[in-house]
Amino acid sequence: MSTAVRASAFTEPTRPKGLLIRFVTTGGSYVDVTGHGEHFDNNSWNCLGCGDSSRSPEKDYLFRIRPDANNHATACRAIPLT
Ligand SMILES: [Zn+2]
Structure with missing residues (x-):
């Protein structure tokens, strides 16, 4: 496998x-995931498939944004429409 x-x-x-x-x-x-990187609290994520994005907070440190972005990628079944 x-x-x-x-x-x-x-x-x-x-x-x-x-x-x-x-x-x-x-x-x-x-x-x-975009922003200024590991040591900044202005990183965020957005999904190009369904349009969802990070919130609560919208922007945060990378170590907090990364798992949410990865979890969304695992769950999201929307296909790109462009
Ligand atoms: Zn999505």
Whole structure:
């Protein structure tokens, strides 16, 4: 059994400025984490599939944003529409 992460069936969109992490989602879209990085509290995530994003708080340290973004990527089944 292969444990390799399957490649997305969709073309990866252009990487925005300030992109720190890009998670591929279950639906084949992407969750982007952007901000100033590890030592700043202005990082956030947004999903390119369903449009959901980080909130409560909207922006936070990377160690708090990262697991939420990864969990959303695991759960999100929306496919990219563009
Ligand atoms: Zn999503």
